Amino acid sequence: METCAICFEEIDVARMFSIDGCLHRYCISCMKQHVEVKLLSGIVAQCPHEDCKSEVNIDSYEQFLAPNLVAVMSQRIKESSTPVTEKVYCPYPKCSTLMSKKEVFEYTKTSYVGAGRSGARKCMKCHYYFCINCMVPWHYKMSCEEYKKSHPYPPKEDQLLNSLATTKKWRNCEKCNHMVELVEGCYHITCRCGYEFCYTCGAEWKNKKPTCSCPIWDERNIIHEQPGEVQAIIDE
Structure with a gap:
């Protein structure tokens, strides 16, 4: 028998999991919960031991996770990296x-x-x-x-997305084609690929300056106080 350093239960040594690189050992039940929490956030789990940076090899996840869950989480990790x-x-x-x-x-x-x-x-x-x-x-x-x-017409799925994007006034990044929705802030958009453009017309920003004459911001997108407070700010 061996004591798990997380749950402090006496566990059969056959039900203990050893982490490669540091050899810290925990029961499979605790490791399963630890890894699931990390993977659901799309990150590789590290050893639960304080200040230990050893990663849990994803190939070893199959010891305590269903194969289909391992495949899904592997995909998430790859997407984030x-x-x-x-x-x-x-x-x-x-x-x-x-x-x-x-x-x-x-x-x-x-x-x-x-x-x-x-x-x-x-x-x-x-x-x-x-x-x-x-x-x-x-x-x-x-x-x-x-x-x-x-093939001048896009597939039906793309047509539906484009129609929704038009209705919602979403904008495509010209560089990576990523769809962008402005929730708040100014119309100067910096896509996650680094390309900068105007959300209103799509024109590129160069050297932190617009190449179009569209307004840079709208009060409705940058002020979040209560209606009475908004009016007071505008009046001032």
Whole structure:
């Protein structure tokens, strides 16, 4: 028997978990709760011991978590650690695997000659080819321009999103295509990819200055006091 340093229960040594790197040991029940809390926040769990920085190897999670939960959490961790401008998702609906642009290119060039020039990429999970430029299944005998001419209308799902974005007045980042919604603040938007633009018209900001003549802010987006207080501030 061994005492768990978290719950202080006497546990059979076969039910104790040892963390690689530091060899601190805790019962599987306590480790399960500790890891679940961390993974639900999208971060890798560290050893619960005070000031210990050893990470719990994600491959060892299967000792106390269901395999499907491990897969979901592995995806979340990868999403949080992959830069926005490097993220690429497989366009096949039944796959949608997250990859980085660099890793999928390295994976593709071993089986497809001219991948860098053509834009062809091979999904690392489903192994189907797709176009990194158009983000559609690979158009083998067509250039991107030819494909766009022959498919002038976006898929139904994209049409619905674009319609909602228009209604809600959301704005797309021109650099990474990330959808942005202004909740509060001024109209000078700095996307998470670093690109700066005007939320009203989409024009780029250069050297911290707008290239358009749109208003920079609206009182309704920057003042959050009670109505009476807002009026007093405006009057002043």
